[in-house]
Amino acid sequence: MSDAHVRLDGVTDTAMDDAAEPGGLTVGAAALHVDVTVRTLHHWDRVGLVRPSGRTASGYRLYSAADIARIHRVLIYRELGLSLDDIGELLDAPTSDMTVPLRQQRAQLLDRISRLQAMVDAVDRMIEAVRAGILLSPEEQVAIFGQRWQPSLIVGARERWGDTAQWAQYAERAAGRTPEDWQQIADNITVFEHDLAAAKRAGVRPGSAEANALAERHRASMDAYFDCTLSMQVCLGRKYAADPGFTAYYDAIEPGLTIWLRDIIDANARDRGIDPDSATWT
Structure with a gap:
């Protein structure tokens, strides 16, 4: 748009002046x-939706100041997400009825905002999960995993594997877990x-x-944390x-x-065609 001053109704002074000229604005000037x-x-x-008020002697469209104002109202309603059909009904509706579609659109916008906020919250949880490794405080970790649990193990794992695809997988799964989910995992570990x-x-x-x-x-x-291959498991056993x-x-x-756990991991891998001595993190 030009540097012309914009009025509160969205129409520039230049547009109003041009439209005030005999016949109004041509379609190119209006656009x-x-x-x-x-x-x-x-x-x-x-x-x-917006019909020009006039025509030139040759039949070309001419837009009046009122036409330009209507175009701006269309643009505002489009920004709100209304369809052209709804916009037409809104523009031509009696003044007393104008709030009905606007209230409906407001409700839809609030619903969209709620969904977007939920997406933002999920992204925030992912960011925190990547950073911290688990969305539990050290105290919560000990309460769930037991007194022998060392929260520093998570820190060490992040330092060792934080730039790997497996850590990204782990963080993605951790971001969606509740304390109850972790408790179920902890209970399974205890039994194992x-x-x-x-x-x-x-x-x-x-x-x-x-x-x-x-x-x-x-x-x-x-x-439960990442997709673990036999070779990866061997590397874990050695770790x-x-x-x-x-x-x-x-x-x-x-x-x-x-050592016994490492040995049974190695033996199982060997039985399944993986040489423990040459296993890599793949």
């Missing part, structure tokens, strides 16, 4: 002043760790059917054995459990 295409004005004329310790005490051998089933349960438990924090955690459940 320029209201910042729409000539094709748009032609269409609005055809559908009866109890079964691990019982099998270790019972002398279950790595590579046996029972040990392989436990290794697969471990891998399934990882799937458990090499990291003092993980070793202390598992050995507190049952002495020697960390």
